[in-house]
Amino acid sequence: MLDPQLLRNNLDLLADSLTRRDLDLDLDRLVELEERSRRLRHQADEARAAQKEAGRQIATLVDEEKEKAIAAAQDMSDRVKHLSGEADRVRDEFERLWLEMPNLVDATAADGFTEDDAEELRRIGDQPDFDFEILDHSGLGERLGIIDTERAAKVSGSRFGYIRGRAALLELALVRWAMDRVVAEGHEPFLPPVMVREHALVGTGFFPEARDQVYEIPGDDLFLVGTSEVPLAAYHGDEILDRKTLPLRYAGYSSCFRREAGTYGKDTAGIFRVHQFEKVEMFVFCLPEESPSEHDRLLEIEEALVRELEIPYRVVNVAAGDLGASATKKYDIEAWFPGQEAYREITSTSNTTDFQSRRLNIRYRTDDGTTPVHTLNGTACALGRTMLAILENHQQRDGSVIIPQALRPYTGFDVIAP
RNA sequence: GGAGGGGUGGCUGAGCGGUCGAAAGCGACGGUCUUGAAAACCGUUGGGCCCCACUCGGGGUCUCGAGGGUUCGAAUCCCUCCCCCUCCGCCA
Numbered sequence: 001m002l003d004p005q006l007l008r009n010n011l012d013l014l015a016d017s018l019t020r021r022d023l024d025l026d027l028d029r030l031v032e033l034e035e036r037s038r039r040l041r042h043q044a045d046e047a048r049a050a051q052k053e054a055g056r057q058i059a060t061l062v063d064e065e066k067e068k069a070i071a072a073a074q075d076m077s078d079r080v081k082h083l084s085g086e087a088d089r090v091r092d093e094f095e096r097l098w099l100e101m102p103n104l105v106d107a108t109a110a111d112g113f114t115e116d117d118a119e120e121l122r123r124i125g126d127q128p129d130f131d132f133e134i135l136d137h138s139g140l141g142e143r144l145g146i147i148d149t150e151r152a153a154k155v156s157g158s159r160f161g162y163i164r165g166r167a168a169l170l171e172l173a174l175v176r177w178a179m180d181r182v183v184a185e186g187h188e189p190f191l192p193p194v195m196v197r198e199h200a201l202v203g204t205g206f207f208p209e210a211r212d213q214v215y216e217i218p219g220d221d222l223f224l225v226g227t228s229e230v231p232l233a234a235y236h237g238d239e240i241l242d243r244k245t246l247p248l249r250y251a252g253y254s255s256c257f258r259r260e261a262g263t264y265g266k267d268t269a270g271i272f273r274v275h276q277f278e279k280v281e282m283f284v285f286c287l288p289e290e291s292p293s294e295h296d297r298l299l300e301i302e303e304a305l306v307r308e309l310e311i312p313y314r315v316v317n318v319a320a321g322d323l324g325a326s327a328t329k330k331y332d333i334e335a336w337f338p339g340q341e342a343y344r345e346i347t348s349t350s351n352t353t354d355f356q357s358r359r360l361n362i363r364y365r366t367d368d369g370t371t372p373v374h375t376l377n378g379t380a381c382a383l384g385r386t387m388l389a390i391l392e393n394h395q396q397r398d399g400s401v402i403i404p405q406a407l408r409p410y411t412g413f414d415v416i417a418p
Numbered sequence: 419g420g421a422g423g424g425g426u427g428g429c430u431g432a433g434c435g436g437u438c439g440a441a442a443g444c445g446a447c448g449g450u451c452u453u454g455a456a457a458a459c460c461g462u463u464g465g466g467c468c469c470c471a472c473u474c475g476g477g478g479u480c481u482c483g484a485g486g487g488u489u490c491g492a493a494u495c496c497c498u499c500c501c502c503c504u505c506c507g508c509c510a
């Protein structure tokens with residue numbers, strides 16, 4: 001959520017941001033609702049003040065004078081109820097619309113509206129030059145007997161996978177490796193809940209925009225998170241943080257659940273795009289002036305991790321129209337997948353400025369009140385996709401896969417062979 | 419799942435239907451004292467929204483788990499819901 005004051009003093013900024021996102025929201029209506037809501041609230045407040053004053057008078061009176069005063073105050077209650085009811089109604093209508101307003105777009109976010117409009121910032125690492133017929137992750141998984149989508153389809157349906165044997169151990173190694181690395185960067189490890197209440201999803205900006213991507217547990221009013229960003233962000237909801245403790249740097253490890261609605265036919269081979277995967281996610285609460293440098297910091301960590309796995313990658317500055325509601329700016333790291341002959345997203349980091357903290361009501365104290373903190377998130381390691389990138393990039397002629405040096409202390413083996 | 423108890427300010431904990439945003443204590447912050455610190459003493463100390471001044475500041479309203487209701491007036495009475503705790507049962 002943005003500061004509603006922008007409607008009063010910086011309408012152009014809102015309009016610009018919407019244009020860059022290729023969105024069309026009725027700003028005039030928002031301006032009008034916001035103003036009406038304030039006007040009605042003021043009237044209701046004044047009616048209520050009169051009512052309370054009358055009550056104070058009555059308390060000092062006795063006998064007939066008291067009776068008369070009570071009779072005179074008879075209809076004040078109705079007036080207050082009516083006015084504050086109206087004020088509430090208009091306020092609710094305003095907030096419902098205002099929740100749909102996405103974060104302002106950062107001036108340095110790339111222009112454009114789709115994934116293809118992302119601006120490539122750099123390519124790191126050489127794409128491997130194979131002198132044999134390579135396999136994609138699906139072929140490798142089958143040949144090595146470590147990925148089983150067929151039985152997963154039998155048990156759970158499409159877009160699920162069983163990960164077996166050394167691949168399972170490899171993923172577990174990735175978790176501990178990634179955690180150790182981000183802990184070394186000052187992030188505190190968390191194992192958060194993966195089922196959350198609605199307010200956590202509204203608070204992080206996934207609702208209302210991406211509601212169709214979220215699994216719902218009927219009857220219990222709970223939802224499965226698509227990333228531990230959600231429970232980590234909501235962790236400090238309704239709190240006033242001590243600025244001396246900022247920045248707070250966390251890292252959550254959790255399963256992630258995504259409906260992947262609207263992706264039918266995309267990435268159908270193997271387990272590149274699945275409904276359930278595991279991820280180590282970094283999350284930061286910081287002072288507003290710190291968020292750009294924190295964003296750079298998260299990106300540096302992400303790049304370092306991918307480099308340590310000896311995976312070629314590129315960094316892109318995501319286009320304004322492809323940002324998602326909460327981000328003001330986002331970098332994706334795309335790993336080279338030889339089997340697809342393409343760079344595909346494996347990690348991502350967003351600066352969400354005060355968009356989430358306003359919705360979640362997370363602030364810090366200043367000399368004259370409180371101010372929303374800034375929040376940022378960044379993938380340390382998406383286990384599934386990272387494992388697939390390792391398989392494809394480090395495959396050998398005989399169908400085996402060499403484990404990157406950095407992971408060997410964690411896996412206990414240095415190769416996955418047929 | 420069964421039985422009982424409870425939800426008040428950062429914490430503990432009072433609060434007859436009437437001027438209660440709410441006693442008191444603790445904590446925190448500022449000051450006095452001290453070479454410094456502790457102790458002692460003095461003072462300050464929730465948040466949201468809004469109006470006026472639009473610099474300092476002044477004022478209104480909401481907020482005692484949430485939502486309804488009764489009443490001229492509710493933290494205090496009634497209803498619904500949520501959450502927490504204890505005991506029993508079950509269980510990874």
